[in-house]
Amino acid sequence: MAQARFAIIKRYVKRQISAGRWLPGKLIPSENELTRHYRVSRMTVNRALRELASEGFLHRVQGLGTYVAELTPVSSLLKIRDIHEEITERGHRHRAMVKFAVEEPVTPDIAALLEVKPESAVFRTVLVHYENDVPVQLEDRYVNPALAPDLLKIDFKRETPSHYLFRVAPLAEAEQVVESRLPDAFARRLLRIGPHEPCLIVRRRTWARGGVAAYAVLTHPGSRYRLMGRFKP
Amino acid sequence: MAQARFAIIKRYVKRQISAGRWLPGKLIPSENELTRHYRVSRMTVNRALRELASEGFLHRVQGLGTYVAELTPVSSLLKIRDIHEEITERGHRHRAMVKFAVEEPVTPDIAALLEVKPESAVFRTVLVHYENDVPVQLEDRYVNPALAPDLLKIDFKRETPSHYLFRVAPLAEAEQVVESRLPDAFARRLLRIGPHEPCLIVRRRTWARGGVAAYAVLTHPGSRYRLMGRFKP
DNA sequence: CAGTGGTCTAGACCACTGA
DNA sequence: CAGTGGTCTAGACCACTGA
CATH class of the missing domain: 3.40.1410.10 (Chorismate lyase-like)
Incomplete structure (x- = not known):
């Protein structure tokens, strides 16, 4: 496996955050949008975003969306x-x-x-x-x-x-x-x-x-x- | 959702470890065995074990199986x-x-x-x-x-x-x-x-x-x- | 209501290990 | 070879939010 697809999506999201293009509090693209963009199944996007949330980079709210986490170093x-x-x-x-x-x-x-x-x-x-x-x-x-x-x-x-x-x-x-x-x-x-x-x-x-x-x-x-x-x- | 199925499996595994029934180094049941036992899909067991591994409770080796992690002093x-x-x-x-x-x-x-x-x-x-x-x-x-x-x-x-x-x-x-x-x-x-x-x-x-x-x-x-x-x- | 994330299924293909 | 975990798919149903 060259690079897992969920890992590619994680890297993309982390890069947006660390480059300052996505600031804390920003609503990021939804799972469906990322699914279409990367042409993967929703489960794959879901895993990427769920892991980033558990690592503290994102904050997810059901019904609302996924946000870039506030700095809580x-x-x-x-x-x-x-x-x-x-x-x-x-x-x-x-x-x-x-x-x-x-x-x-x-x-x-x-x-x-x-x-x-x-x-x-x-x-x-x-x-x-x-x-x-x-x-x-x-x-x-x-x-x-x-x-x-x-x-x-x-x-x-x-x-x-x-x-x-x-x-x-x-x-x-x-x-x-x-x-x-x-x-x-x-x-x-x-x-x-x-x-x-x-x-x-x-x-x-x-x-x-x-x-x-x-x-x-x-x-x-x-x-x-x-x-x-x-x-x- | 009363309790997610992956969460029930996680709790079961953690309980075995914390009660000392599964000691560090022990090979635990495979994904297939847990799939049959809990009557869930493999993805659900996979998520439970994968999260426990990333939390440091388990250690997984492809081709071999899943082990209880050694105590990290x-x-x-x-x-x-x-x-x-x-x-x-x-x-x-x-x-x-x-x-x-x-x-x-x-x-x-x-x-x-x-x-x-x-x-x-x-x-x-x-x-x-x-x-x-x-x-x-x-x-x-x-x-x-x-x-x-x-x-x-x-x-x-x-x-x-x-x-x-x-x-x-x-x-x-x-x-x-x-x-x-x-x-x-x-x-x-x-x-x-x-x-x-x-x-x-x-x-x-x-x-x-x-x-x-x-x-x-x-x-x-x-x-x-x-x-x-x-x-x- | 349409859209969001949370979870789950029943398959699939793969790389890897040890026998 | 049979069995392991790693990953992915294309669906599904659900709870939740705001309009």
């Missing part, structure tokens, strides 16, 4: 995932906007968190991550230069800081604190949200090669991001 | 803590206010989450937990009566529902989703917070003895609670 509480992977795995487009990528003198708070000397310099990167052009994460990251000396040479539009760190300083341990807060003016502007939109904030410290590699503050609009984990005690 | 990274312990461990006073503790007819959403029949009754407990007399958690919990029949006999001022469940139905697995939302009027009143105070909401399903034991929605004022985890990848 789910991330993992347990694993540290690269946001680029996470988004592309959902079949969506990821894009990063680099706000800063600089070397700067460390503040006392950050020096304590990174366990570096108070008079040293650290790398700081501030990026906004977009899912299908909707901002979903503001990443404010401080990196210990000793563990990733070439960080600022990276083109963050092509590789996220997190992915680069995975590569050069394999993760040994992580600690994260999750909380719910209103956004400050800076986050509001970059995430394009209102002053009363609650945000899910993850503060994460990561260890590599015996030292603290990075401290990141990740701010997500509450309506566009949630964390999920499944585990055994 | 999930590393224990996040713990589920009893809030009473958590608060007293910080040296603070814990107190619980019981708002409801009733048996009520299940809604379709909750029936699906607890995997019980749509017409059954479930236990529901709504409590507010206080840390030094400040409300820190609104707990809205639905419990499968089959797994904790005596739940409503407990005095929740002396033992939290969560602690009781640990005791009578040892936790096998858990799944949680964490998000940030504004509170509804009910939560606002019980937690004594304003309409713009973001809340950290944890939705948790727990499994015990092969079934879903409980579904809990835990709402915390963002300013009074946060989640923390430390783990290795």
